[in-house]
Amino acid sequence: MSTQASRAAARLMISPSVILLLLWxxxxxxxxxxxxxxxxxxxxxxxxxxxxWDNYYYFLTDPAFFTALKNTLVLVGGVLLITVVGGILLALLLDQQIFGQGIVRVLVIAPFFVMPTVSALVWKNMFFNPVNGIFAHIAQAIGLPPFDFLAQAPMLSITLIVAWQWLPFATLILLTALQSLDSEQLEAAEMDGAGAFSRFFYIMLPHLARAATVVILIQTIFLLSTFAEILVTTNGGPGNASTTLTYLVYVQSLLQFDVGGGAAGGIIAVILANIVAIFLMRMIGKNLEA
Amino acid sequence: MARKVSTRRKAIMTAIAWVIAFLIFFPILWTIILSFKSEGDAIKSPLQVLTSHWSFESYFVVQERSDYFRHFWNSVVISLGSTLIALVIAIPAAWAMAFVPGKRTKDVLMWMLSTKMMPAVGVLVPIYLMFRDWGLLDTRIGLVAVLCLMNLPIVIWMLYTYFKEIPNDILEAARMDGATLSSEILYVLTPMAVPGIASTLLLNVILAWNEAFWTLNLTAAKAAPLTAFIAAYSSPEGLFYAKLSAASTLAIAPILILGWFSQKQLVRGLTFGAVK
Structure with a gap:
């Protein structure tokens, strides 16, 4: 039972958080x-x-903006594709009965805990480097010419790095959802003669749809702000071949000191993120009522 | 009941799972291996690397040349400080919303979440200028404040979902026995809420430790945490793989260990209770 007094106390206890977040x-x-x-x-x-509207006009008509918008879509879309498809496959695999399941899980989850600057630099130097990287050594061993990943395919390389970081997150959430699936339902389907594929497409996949949507929405929010991976690998280059919207705003405001233009870009980024956020909030809000 | 699976099938699945897990973990493993090599050996081909001499030398060089522990300490202060302050602000709020829900509690919760959806770059310019004018650039205090505010919505949400699971009856019993509001929170609720609070602390320390937008933009040398310290290796001079590996291993080791304990909370905390 909540009384008048406890209501007042509750308001008092919530207000610091509300005021701080409002200010922030x-x-x-x-x-x-x-x-x-x-x-x-x-x-x-x-x-x-x-x-x-001058700042908006210049920002939106700058050719760099279209490159950045395209790169942002490539990065977000690419990472989502890899992590959701890969995450579903990995979750199915980890859900099987295997020896040493705990250790396998720990190994798969590990990349999520690596700070962005470390993973970006490790991939840049130890793997993508055209002279000393592991991929260069492998290419040399089988007689292929070395490939300079970050110079020749910067967006693909950055997408791979970021996907490596987020794959564990998608896997973990999809696995959690998969384990909440009623096993009797699967057994009943199996007894009715449903094969492995129809069990997957008609029972598991619909069950995973909700978790997959959550993964997509949350990752999109975080991926739109990808920054460190670009800063330490390519600096947005070559040229602006790997500049995303976030990185473009950073360059404009902190490197070119154009506060007005950078602010206009920031507002555009906020508007884009909010479109995604509205869908996410609706899903979480529905869950709150249940 | 778990279904019976033939040993053969289990063996095949085990082999596939271990190979994939190894591949995913490999970049981390390779970094750890290179950190124990000399600079000359670290750039050789993989097979030559494995058979070369092992040593701790790189670790000493990293500490000596760039004062690793100062950056490590910055990371500890910033991640732990921001999370603890956020907890102090969030615990009363989450308590109130979980146990004395009003008509607008849901709206307030959703609004708090919406602040988390705002891309950092949208407020980069004013925050940077404010920090410059107030002398907060490159200070630990400034970063503690920013990361605290940034993670506050997640902290409130996680605590809220944990508090929600505490049965209301126990609190009512305490109230009937004449417990005041403060003693109810301190002696009844807190002990039951400790596991939830601990998981919230753990996950948010990890998030703050790895945060790499504000830490890179608002620090230079003095207050730079490990994220910024490692970023300095992006413009290398001469041979540096072994040193980079040693610094990276030291930077991720503590959080890797903490992270393995937080697997379950991770799902709950980062999906705001949408997947449990």
Missing amino acids: MAVPLGMTLWFSFQRYNLLMPGQGGFTG
Whole structure:
């Protein structure tokens, strides 16, 4: 039973969190919005003033923006494809009865705990390096010319690195969902003569659909902010061949000191992320009622 | 009941699973192996690497040249500090929402979650300028504050889902015995909530330890945690594979060990209770 007094106490206990989050979200976001309509370059002090939609216009018509948008889609789409398909296969495998299951799980999950700068540098140097990397050694051993991954296929290489980091996350969530599947349902289907494939497509896959959606939405939110992997591997290059939206905003605001333009890009990134977030929130909200 | 599976099938599945697990883990394993090699051996072909001499030399060089432990300490202070402060702010809020839910509790929870959906780059410019003006750039205090606020929604959500599972009857019994609000929280709720609080702490320390957007953008040398320390290896001079490996191994080892304990909480915490 909640009384009047405990209600008041509850409000008091929630308010610090609410106030802090409100400040954390509203103040900087409001400032970004304000800057995005200002002419504001740290290299040109004194040249301030309201510019209307100019910053948005320049940001959106900059050819770099389209490259960045395309790269962002390639990265997010590629990583989602690899992690969801790979995650379902791995979850099915880990759900089998195998010897040393605990150790296998631990090994598979490990990449998720590696900090982004470490995984990016390890892949860049120990694997992708065209002279000393493992892939170069393998290519040499079977007589192929070495391939400079990060220079010739930067987006593919970065997608691989990021997918390696997120595969464990997808696997873990899909495995958790798979283990909550009622085994009697599967046994009944088997007794009715359903083969392994129809059991997978008609029972397991529909059961996994919800978890897979959660994986896709959460990963998309995180993947849109991919930054460290690009910074330490290619710096967005060669040229802007591996510049994503997040990285473009970083370059514009902190390297070119164009606060106004960077802010406009930031607002565009926020709008894109919110489109994804709305779907995610709906799913989680439904769960809250149940 | 587990279904009976033939030994042959189990053996085949085991072999496939171990090979795939090994491949996924291989980059980490290789990093650990290279950290025990000399720089000259570290760039040789894989077979030559394995048969070459093993040594701890790289670890000493990393500490001596770049003061590894200072960055390690920065990481500890930033990740643990931000999480502990977030817990102090979040525990009362999660308690109130779980046990005294009002009409708008659900909306408040969803709104908190929505703050987590905002891409960091959207507020990079104002945060950077504020930090510059307030002298917070490259300070541990500044990073503690940012990471605390960034993880606060996850902390509240995780605690909320754990608190929700504590039966209300016990709290009512305590109230009937005349427990005040503060003693109810301190002596009844907290002991039952300790496992949930511990998992929340664990997962958020891991997230803060590996955070690499704000730590890279807001630090230079003084307050740089391990993420930024490792990033400095992206512009190498001469041979550096063994040193990079040693530094990387030291940076990921503590969190790898903590992470293996947090597998279950990971699913729950990162899906905001949508998958349990």
